[in-house]
Amino acid sequence: MPTTFQLTIDCADPGPLVAFWSRALGYEPEAPPAGFPSWRAYWLSIGVPEEELGEGDCADSLVDPDGRGPRVWFQQVPEGKTVKNRLHLDLRVSGGREVPLETRRARVEAEVARLEAAGAECADVLAEPGQDHFAAMLRDPEGNEFCVC
Template identity: 60%
Template sequence: MAIRFQVTFDCADPDRLARFWAGALHYRLEEAPEGFESWNDYWRAAGLPEEELFDGYDSVVDPDGVGPRLWFQKVPEGKVAKNRLHLDLRANEDREAPAAVRRERVDAEVARLTALGATVANVLTVEGNDDFYGVTMLDPEENEFCVS
């Protein structure tokens, strides 16, 4: 049996990243556990010190319960280097579609993600190979991810 897991992002603003990734992945913001009115109530009950609490969300979940939970952990230090792990978002699963159609789908997803707060870092192509096209993007805290 496979082990369930979550993907954790160290960040400065958990609520901002939770909202971005919920939109990017078509996930939903995760509500506080049953019996708690807010995540702060939950974290207080778990013994987290007041100075570590913040208003907002810090996790997102797949509404269908299939994909992993994403948790955004507030840390004091900023990002200093390239990610060692990144997410690849699949805008186009139909490998039989013409290259121009696949590129349009990727570009449409890039435009949607840009409207949510992402920025384009690099367009990935292979000269002479229309079958490969992707875009490296940065989330609002400059974590890299790819769209293909």
Template identity: 55%
Template sequence: MAVRYQLVIDCADPDLLARFWAAALGYELEPPPDGFATWDDWRRDIGLPEEAMGPGADSIVDPSGDGPRIWFQSVPDRKTIKNRLHLDIHASGGRAFPIETRRLRVDAEAKRLADLGATMVGAMSTAGLDHYAVAMKDPEGNEFDIN
């Protein structure tokens, strides 16, 4: 039996990454639990200390309910090495489309995400290979690919 899970991303600025990834994935900022006006009200209710208050938006959810919840956990240490896990954003439409169409779609999505604060690392393409992707980094330097 499959289990439910959430993806947790360590970061310095949860609000920045929550807003970036919500826009990147078509997710939405998660509203506070029923009965609470804000997430800080909920945090106080479960007994968290005042220093845990105020990260702003720190979780996003798939509006259809299909994808996992993503929580952006504030941590004091900065990212220093390559991710061991990364997201692949599928924007090309798949191999049912010609490589040039897929390339245009991937490049358009890379530009959209760069406009939101991501950094393009480079295109991943090999002559003769029917695959095209763009490597990118989110606003805090976490790697992801668009294909």
């Protein structure tokens, strides 16, 4: 049986990342466990100290509404991001190598524009003349790198 996993992303403030990544991935904020009006109430009930919970009462995790993809948890940490990610997401929107390069390029550019409108910043375009590849490297609202390809 395969092992299930969640993707955990350290951050300063889960709220903006939950909003951004829900739009980017088509995921939904995860509802609190049954019997709890909020995630804050749940975390307090299992003994997480209030000072570790930060401000607000928003969801800090996302789930795939179709149940296929992994859960994504935004773990609030005190330190900021300082170096390049060692792990990043590739958002695959182009359709793959069977699709003509110009069509793939247009799809990637459209997704980059949509994500920039949601708060991402385009950091680099990955395209070399003569190469059958087009992608873009972006940063989410806290500077975490990811690619659109």
